[in-house]
Amino acid sequence: MPELPEVETIKRGLERKLIGQKLKNIEIFDSNYLLKNKVKNLNIIVGEKLSSIKRKGKYIIFFFEKNLLLFHLGLTGYFLFIEKNELDKGKKHIILIFEFEKEPFGYFDIRTFAKIKKVKVEEFSTLKELKKLGKDALEINLDEFKSIFWQRNRGVKNLLMDQKVISGLGNIYVNELLFRAKINPFKKSRDLREEEIERLFFQMKSLLGEAIDLKGSSIKNYIDTEGKKGEFQKTFLVYGKKGFSCPRCGNDLKYQKIAQRGTTYCPNCQSI
DNA sequence: TTCAGCCTGTCG
């Protein structure tokens, strides 16, 4: 799925073209999808202007005048500026098209793990999806970051992947982050020295910053709102490098499931 | 804290 850098890229792409525009129509192609998401009367948003778009963790929120739409793109959800008549060329998995005054864009979801929700703007602060999120990885400060590790004692990878603890990081960026910071993914959070936590913190910030600059990572499906792939995957040091050797020390990288997710790390550079 | 399950697609 899109993780923080991809969601941020998508958010910026939408923002650039849509803020202030009025939604003229919603063309629904998969009403069953909306049914499964318990979204009713989506069309009441038609006629409203889009006032802002926000991101928290991996969620994107569209603020209209009276209603808001909350999206989580799951593993394979994406937005693409596209016209209805362009849909034929192999564009499957279309859920709907938001027809704005100038820029219509489609919402697609290949594996249907993405989520959409519509509520009144005033219900924003009550959204349980957002309330349970930990601080956004771009916003968290060093002191808050330290307390994350000291307040519980869990495996570091597990902890960083937990959106309730810190939001925005996913499997790609945690793999890369742990390698960059030379931290073993199994290491218990309370066993981290303060200096190691600081290393993680600053590496996390620069990793996310670089990834956003390169418009995210495209492994298979991810494309931005213009249909372009990201570039950050070209810089991967360990993610997806199963069977390769460590770019730092040359030892064999190790691959195993940690926290139910494929994990590649260097047992030498990232020793306990 | 684990783990199947939700889906579709691709790769070996």
Place this chain on the structure above:
DNA sequence: CGACAGGCTGAA
């Protein structure tokens, strides 16, 4: 054909 894939939920 099985294994695996940017995520998350809820049940055991």
